[in-house]
Amino acid sequence: xxxxxxxxxxxxxxxxxxxxxxxxxxxxxxxxxxxxxxxxxxxxxxxxxxxxxxxxxxxxxxxxxxxxxxxxxxxxxxxxxxxxxxx
Numbered sequence: 001x002x003x004x005x006x007x008x009x010x011x012x013x014x015x016x017x018x019x020x021x022x023x024x025x026x027x028x029x030x031x032x033x034x035x036x037x038x039x040x041x042x043x044x045x046x047x048x049x050x051x052x053x054x055x056x057x058x059x060x061x062x063x064x065x066x067x068x069x070x071x072x073x074x075x076x077x078x079x080x081x082x083x084x085x086x087x
Contacts, residue, residue, distance in 0.1 A: 003073045004052050005044040006059060007033055010066030014043040017067075020058055026051045039068055046073065 008014040014030060021028040026047065033044040047055045052070075059067060 002049045004047045004049055004055075005031070005033070005071045005073050006047060006055070007037065007039055007044045007068040007071060008064065008066050009039075009041055009068055010064075011041045011043050013064045013066045014041065014045055017059060017062060017064060018045045020062055021045065021047070021051075021055055024054070024058055026055055026058070028055070034073075037071065041066070044071075 006014075006017060008017065018028050018030045028051075029046045031044055031046045033039060033042055056070075
């Protein structure tokens with residue numbers, strides 16, 4: 001299963017984004033940013049890949065100055081593989 005991380009440089013903006021997505025009916029979870037990424041405040045918002053189009057609109061409209069970008073999170077066999085997403 002592929003999930004997307006929306007990475008932020010601000011904890012408050014990550015928390016706000018997670019709330020915004022949930023209020024608009026999108027499944028999202030606040031998670032620790034993987035250390036391998038060496039980015040941000042330590043918090044990211046995990047979004048299912050199928051919810052990405054709507055999430056991108058809400059994140060763009062939120063005008064988050066601390067938004068860093070999207071990363072893919074894949075765990076096909078129980079492990080994590082992180083990488084820069086083309087999204």
